[in-house]
Amino acid sequence: MSDIWSLGIQRLLARVNSFHQPGSSKSKCKSFLCHTEHIGWIREDAANQLRRYSNVFIEHSDRFTLADHLNTYESRSEAVAKVLNDMRARDCLKTLRGWRDELYLVKSTYNRSPLFEIERSAASIFGIRKYGSHLNGYVIDDDGTWRMWIGKRSATKQTFPGMYDNLAAGGLSHNLTPTECMIKECEEEAQIPKALATEKLKAVGAISYCYEDDDGIHPEGEFLYDIQLPTSFTPNNADSEMEKFYLWTIPEVKQAIIEDNFKPNCAVAVLDFLIRHSFITPEQESNYFDILSQIHMPGH
Amino acid sequence: MSDIWSLGIQRLLARVNSFHQPGSSKSKCKSFLCHTEHIGWIREDAANQLRRYSNVFIEHSDRFTLADHLNTYESRSEAVAKVLNDMRARDCLKTLRGWRDELYLVKSTYNRSPLFEIERSAASIFGIRKYGSHLNGYVIDDDGTWRMWIGKRSATKQTFPGMYDNLAAGGLSHNLTPTECMIKECEEEAQIPKALATEKLKAVGAISYCYEDDDGIHPEGEFLYDIQLPTSFTPNNADSEMEKFYLWTIPEVKQAIIEDNFKPNCAVAVLDFLIRHSFITPEQESNYFDILSQIHMPGH
Known part of the structure; x- marks a missing residue:
């Protein structure tokens, strides 16, 4: 991994963990x-x-x-x-x-x-932790090449308008479990039919971080899911929260998550995916070990 | 997951993170x-x-x-x-x-x-962090059933004699990268040929924890690897550090890692594997979210 990419990831993690940075x-x-x-x-x-x-x-x-x-x-x-x-x-x-x-x-x-x-x-x-569910969607082409579905948020969304996002994601409310929330968001945000989501969704971990801004202190936790979609499937937004979906190669995704127009916590969800699927290795990325702690920060 | 299993996992994590427990x-x-x-x-x-x-x-x-x-x-x-x-x-x-x-x-x-x-x-x-590389080896049977290779340490080993272990693991020294160390341990501990290891090993993350005992304070970090082995392959110990290898179903492995005769940090490496491969879900395991932080503790 290039030094520029490494620095980009450190900048991303400093943003989502701004509460834990010196001077916070x-x-x-x-x-x-x-x-x-x-x-x-x-x-x-x-x-x-x-x-x-x-x-x-x-x-x-x-x-x-x-x-x-x-x-x-x-x-x-x-x-x-x-x-x-x-x-x-x-x-x-x-x-x-x-x-x-x-x-x-x-x-x-x-x-x-x-x-x-x-x-x-x-x-x-009050710096109270909020939770969500995030989905990394991918396809494996016949020649074994992996590509990821990346959403682009609609320009009219209240938060992070026009920025890149996961295939689907949503905040947890008290009436849904993480997986139920994920299945619901699959339908609403990407028109992944409930039967397909129920069959293919895999719970694969969680990320945890804490940032602060003008609104206060934001400890957040995201339950993570993977879904391998058939190459014949194309996501389509049902609730007008996403403007478009892109099917990007792994090098394209790697580059995108260090850019400023990728919603930071969604970029971290992608980073976790890239690590779990060995698209980033300890030899390529010198901060590998510390990144794993930085994306799983304890609550307090 | 049963309450007994949940409590067993909490007990395991309290052991490997004893330095972070109240009263430490x-x-x-x-x-x-x-x-x-x-x-x-x-x-x-x-x-x-x-x-x-x-x-x-x-x-x-x-x-x-x-x-x-x-x-x-x-x-x-x-x-x-x-x-x-x-x-x-x-x-x-x-x-x-x-x-x-x-x-x-x-x-x-x-x-x-x-x-x-x-x-x-x-x-x-001095409570200085040490690092290692750990391998979770598994096979997928023709009917789609996953099984994991679990080692049993030899009775004469200086540390944790006779206890269950990963397929291969070893401490990092300064002359080897995490992946090089893993390939070496594959050969020495399980007779996985270098060519097979090089082709099939996947870096999948890292765990981090800190315990204390009579010898002092032990912050440790383990780089994690997965290897899917052909069902025709049987590991065999080459350096007399392992007594035997077992090929266990996932329910057998789940039960084993909460028992006292599984080397604790190896049990945590298995736990990470079970989470990443969706054998544990947020709905089954109430501590799911906190477990992810507990196995990725920051250095200091």
């Missing part, structure tokens, strides 16, 4: 706990706002906790919702301008019971 | 740096000894560093060797009883230049 807000953040369970990170801009609601959020030297009297799912959800509605009305944090009216279940780890629910756009205020 | 020595350890590069961890038992050599090891409030005058590879290697020889003569640290007379190159990350060299058995005194 991490060292100045406070943990956010519900009882003893770590559920997120609170940055100074969020802390300044939360201090106004000291009946709900208790500040300690190194952490924020929810007030002791909020000892049920319902009471926590209600108290936090009141705060968020007030903050939204005061227009004090940018992320709340993207209010989704969609509730997100807050858990300390993926497999734990939900502790409370919050408006999805507020998760980044 | 981690919070009381000091970092070990060469200039500004973090290269390891020093536990109190090691610190007590190193304090006797304050011309070589400088103690600060939160870290040990090498003395400023040790500013070349040679001077660092020589000064540390003198200390280790003295400590060995005094028989003050157990790990030095396993003196190997083999030099190991100390680097802050796998791809950096070596900073100095030390006797291999002393790496755990």
Whole structure:
């Protein structure tokens, strides 16, 4: 692999893990706990706002906790919702301008019971982890050549318009498992019939990273799936989220994921695919070993 | 996956990551740096000894560093060797009883230049990371059933005698790349001919973990390889390190890796294989997401 490619990958990983980089807000953040369970990170801009609601959020030297009297799912959800509605009305944090009216279940780890629910756009205020499912789709030609299906997001999409993407991907909500979500996105984003997806989808791992931006802190986790599609199949977008699909050779894909017009977390999902299928080796890529840790960062 | 299996996997991961568990020595350890590069961890038992050599090891409030005058590879290697020889003569640290007379190159990350060299058995005194290459070998029967080749270590091996192991594995030394090491171990441990290994070996990732024991702190990294072998091939040990090889079904392998007689880091290499090949899914295994981080722990 060229030095330029190596540097491009390091730049990509520094972007998706910007919270873990030197000079990030991490060292100045406070943990956010519900009882003893770590559920997120609170940055100074969020802390300044939360201090106004000291009946709900208790500040300690190194952490924020929810007030002791909020000892049920319902009471926590209600108290936090009141705060968020007030903050939204005061227009004090940018992320709340993207209010989704969609509730997100807050858990300390993926497999734990939900502790409370919050408006999805507020998760980044508290540095709460969000999850999704991402699909790498590929074909193997008769001569053994592998090619990957790469999506291009529609120009009207709210986030990352016009950027390159995986074949299908979507955020997890509480009513679907990772595989159910993946099957649904296969249909909606690429018109892969449910029967084909159910037969061919393979769960192959997960990636984990954490970035920060104007909206807050974003720990994210993506469950990864591979699908080998028949060469006769052509994906087609059903929900107008994707503008077009491209069938690229591996060298084309490798080049694309270090460019600025590839959605960063989708580029990381592709990188994981390239490593698992031996299109990148320890001898070609000097950062091979460290890349594996950088794309599987622990939660906290 | 059953709750018993889930708990077995959590127990396995707690063993290979014992340094990262609550109650470990981690919070009381000091970092070990060469200039500004973090290269390891020093536990109190090691610190007590190193304090006797304050011309070589400088103690600060939160870290040990090498003395400023040790500013070349040679001077660092020589000064540390003198200390280790003295400590060995005094028989003050157990790990030095396993003196190997083999030099190991100390680097802050796998791809950096070596900073100095030390006797291999002393790496755990300083919590310096060691690397290896591990191979998961499998066959696919005519009916599509996968089976894995599992080795059983010989009863006379110095470490983990009689325990189950991967098809081949070995520690990296400075004169071989991960893939070269893997090809060599294929021949020595399983009599996989070099031509077959070179053609069929696939680099598929790496695992990373850190345990501690009486010998010290052991951050380890293993480069992982898969090989699909012809059903006609039977591995055979050439260097008397393996007693026998078994060809097990996936359910047999799954059960084996949670048992105490499977070498823990080899069990983790198998776990990674089972995840990558979709023999474990997020729906079957509730800790799926966290397992992926636990087997790819960052260095420091």
